[in-house]
Amino acid sequence: MYMLSFLPVVVGILERGFIGAFIVMAIYLASRVMKFDDFSIEGTFGLGGAVVAWSLLHNTNPWLALLLGCIAGGISGCITGLLHTKLGLNKLIAGIVVTTMLFSVSINIGGANVALGNAPTVFSALHNSSFASLILLASMALAVAFIFIWYMKTESGFILKSTGINEQFVTSLGKSVPLYITLSLIMANALSALAGGIFVQYSGFFSAFGNVGILIAALAGCMIAELIAINMFIMALFGSIIYQLIIAITIELQVEPSWQKLITGLLIVVILVVKKLENKKIKGSVAA
Structure with a gap:
């Protein structure tokens, strides 16, 4: 009986973990690959949710609504890139x-708090099956x-990674550094907007303040995920779930x-300490 009562909790953790994985991948792409700490990822999570909520309430196909949310997020990422590279x-x-x-755009599109009501979502055809929802999110x-x-x-992809490591090398290849910086931000913010759109369909409501703290999480x-570090895009799933x-x-x-939020902040500090101790241990073993 205890296991049966605990099962929905596990499923819920996994579902939220898979939704969060999209934002973790966005953070990794912008911050780790491109070395661009992009705060707009938090804003595009809310924007994606607002666009999806508005679209669903206007009888848009739920999959198309997610696509529209991604496009809106990508455009926002492009604006961030242009502000940095051009201005x-x-x-x-x-x-x-x-x-x-x-924030202003999202609240004007989706309102402060909006319930989807009976609007169809990507989960509607699953007949409220938790396992089916979990499989869909995992897929x-x-x-x-x-x-x-x-x-x-x-x-x-190689040039994009190289841009984050050595911009001079990319320039020597005759490639545009600003283009690849902007491209990485477009993809990262599209991912964040996708996460926001999926979360709105998963939870059944949109809140203009739902993205607060999502960046730090x-x-x-x-x-x-970096502590596990096999392949970061796969490990993003496990990092988010953990x-x-x-x-x-x-x-x-x-x-x-x-x-x-305090617990999340302390968790980050603990991870930083662990990583620093690991680096010292590695340097010590190399010196020996």
């Missing part, structure tokens, strides 16, 4: 400016992860939800 705005400032603007997350793994092995998931598991444990221990 010379600092990376952090460019992301903050876009996120600030996106979507894995599909996106494998697409990015494939892309990173292409010439374009995704960063925690990304750092957990983070959701930690949050679920705090809820099980009856920790007030208002403490979750």
